[in-house]
Amino acid sequence: MKKLILLGVMSTLFLTTACARSETIFDKVPFLKNIVQNDKNGQAVEEPIEENPIEQKNDDLNSQSKQEITLNDIFFNQIKEVNGQKIILNPDNTMALVNKQFGLPETFLPSDLVRPKVNFSFGNQKIDKSLMRKEAAVALEKMFKEAVRNGIELFAVSGYRSYDYQESLFHAEVDKVGLDKAVEAVAVPGQSEHQTGLAMDISSRAENMLLTAEFGNSKEGKWLTENAHRFGFILRYPKGKESITGYQYEAWHFRYIGINAATIIHENKWTLEEYFQIVKKV
Template identity: 40%
Template sequence: MSSHRTPLGLAAALAVALSATLLPAVPAGAAVGIENTSHSQIAAVLAVPSAQRGITRDPSSTQVFVNKNYPLKPSRFAPKTTAVSKSGVRLQPQAASAFTKMAKAAARDGVRIVPVSGYRSYARQAELFARYTKLYGKSYASRISAVPGTSEHQTGLAIDVGNANSACGLQECFARTPVGQWVAKHGSKFGFIIRYPKGQEAVTGYAYEPWHLRYLGTATAKSYKSSGAASLEAYYGVAGAKRPGGGISTAPGTATTTANLNLRSGAGTGHKVLMTIPKGKSVKLTGAKSSGWYKVSYASRTGWVSGTYLRNISLPKSSAPKAAKSAKTTANLNLRSGAGTGHRILVTIPKGKKVAITGARKSGWYPVKYAGISGWASATYLR
C-alpha cells in the first residue's frame, strides 16, 4: 500500500534498492497550467455529509477506497497503467497525466519532484511484505507495508515521491524538505493527497508517510483538503465504522479529541501543560486513568488529558502496564523526536538519570521515556 518506512539505518539502502528496481529515470520539468476544478464541483462534494458520501469499492475507479479493512476485490486486480513521463514508474493514465502536470508546476517553482514508486502488482507486494516481515517481524512490517491485496500501490493510483538529492527518503523528515512541503501545499490542486497523515496511524493503520501520495481526482482531493478531515477514513465517515466483515475498525487503546486539549504532566489542571493537542486528533490511551483523566500518548509525548474532551474512547485490551526496561544516562543526553541527530530535541536528560526503554533498538538509538516525555536517545550514552 504505502512505500515502506524503515528504521533510519536501512532507509537509505532501501531507497537505493527501490530506485534501482522501480526508478530508471527522473521526471521532466517544463511548466504547464494547473488543472481546474470549479467551486461548484467542490461545493457539491462538501455538501454531502461524510457519513453519506459512501466509499467506492470498484478498483477501476479513481475513487476506490482501499485499506486493511477494505481490501481490493478482486485481490489480484491489475489496472491498465502507463509510464510517468521520462521514468519507469507506472500509474493509471489519469493519475500519470496529473502527476506530470504537478511535477512541471513544481519545477516552475524551482522544486524537482522525483517519482520513486508507483504501481506494484500483487506478486511484487507479496515479495516486499515478506522481506519486511523477515527483517522486522510481522507487527512492525504491517505498520510500514501492506499485505498483498490491500495496497494502494496495486490500484495504480498511489505514488511515492522524493527529492532529486534523496534527502530524507522514506523518512518522516521528508515533510520538511522542498518536495515534501510543496506537495503538502499544492498536491490537491492536481488531485493528490497525503494518504497517511501524521498522528493518524490508529485510523489508517500505517505510520506517517509524507512521501506517499494518492490520486483521487481534483474535485475530491480539493474537497478532502477543504473539509479538514484528519484522514481519508474520516472524510468518508469510516474512521470508526464497522468493517465489511464485522467488528470495529477503530484500534483498541485510542480516543479522539473533541476540542483543542491540553496534554499535562499529571492528572489535573494544576499540572504543567506539555502541549496542546488539536481538536479531532487521535490519541493513544496507555490504560492509566485517574479521577476522569486519561494518560495518553500523542506526537511522541506522553501525558494526561481530561476525559471530558475525549470521544470514541476504546481502552486497551489490558490496562495493566508492562514492566519496562530501564537504563541510566552516562552524560547529559538529548531526547529527540526521532532516531537520529537530525530530529528535534524535546528535552535534555541530565547525567545519571533513569529512563524507561519502551521499545527495540534501531540504528544505535532507543525509544525511551523520561519525565513523562517519550522520544529517542542514543544508545552510546545509556548503560
C-alpha cells in the first residue's frame, strides 16, 4: 500500500518547498547529455580561453560559459530507472544531484555521519538532524567560525534526515489530511537532499531559529549568500530559479558540494542543475 501511494505521489505536479514539503517530478534537467574534465581532487576546474584573456576577468554568464568547465565522471549521477523513477546508484557522491528527477535509494544511509561542532537551534540534544557527513561537517564548522569572526551568529537547524523518517512523516501526513494534501506538505521519501547528509538548514536568533524567507534579507542570510561558497556550500534553491530547481526559494537551505564547484556556481549565479548542464565530463 505504501509503495502504491508513493508511486501515485511521484507523478503529481506542483511547486513547493524542499525541506519538509512535497516535490514534483521535475524533468527539465538535461543532466546527462553533457560531456565533462577535472583537477586532481576531481573538482571542476575552469580552463581559460587563450585567445581573449581580458574576457576571462569578466564573470558574467556569457564570458563564463565560453570557458571549459570540467568535472571527473565520478561526480556525475549514475542512474538506474526503477518503476519509472530515476534512482541514483552512487549516492555517496558529494556532488550528487538530488531533485525531483533524481532520487536516492531507499536503503541509502551515509556511512560517515558526524555531529559538527556548531551551535544548534535545539541545543545539545543528540538527534539525527544534527548530523552531516564528515567532509560537510568540517566545512560547516569552518563556515560558522568565520561567520563569528565577522560578527555573524548562525544556528544549524536541520541536517541529516533518513529515508524512513521522511517516509514516516509522509504517511503520518496522509493519515491526517489525506493523500492530496499530504503531497503538498511533506517531501516524498528519496527526493530530499537532507538524506545525503550534505545539506543543512540554517537560521538566526532574529528569526527565532525558524526557517523563513526573511532570513535571506537578514545580515546572517546575506553573509551566507555571499560567503558560503568559500566553504563549499551553495544556496541550493535561490529566488528566481524556481522553474529550474523545482522548488520555492529557500533562504535557509545550504548544500555542500565542494569549494571549486560552489565557487563557479556562486560566481555565475547558477543552480546545481545549471552547473550540470554546462560542466563537461572527463
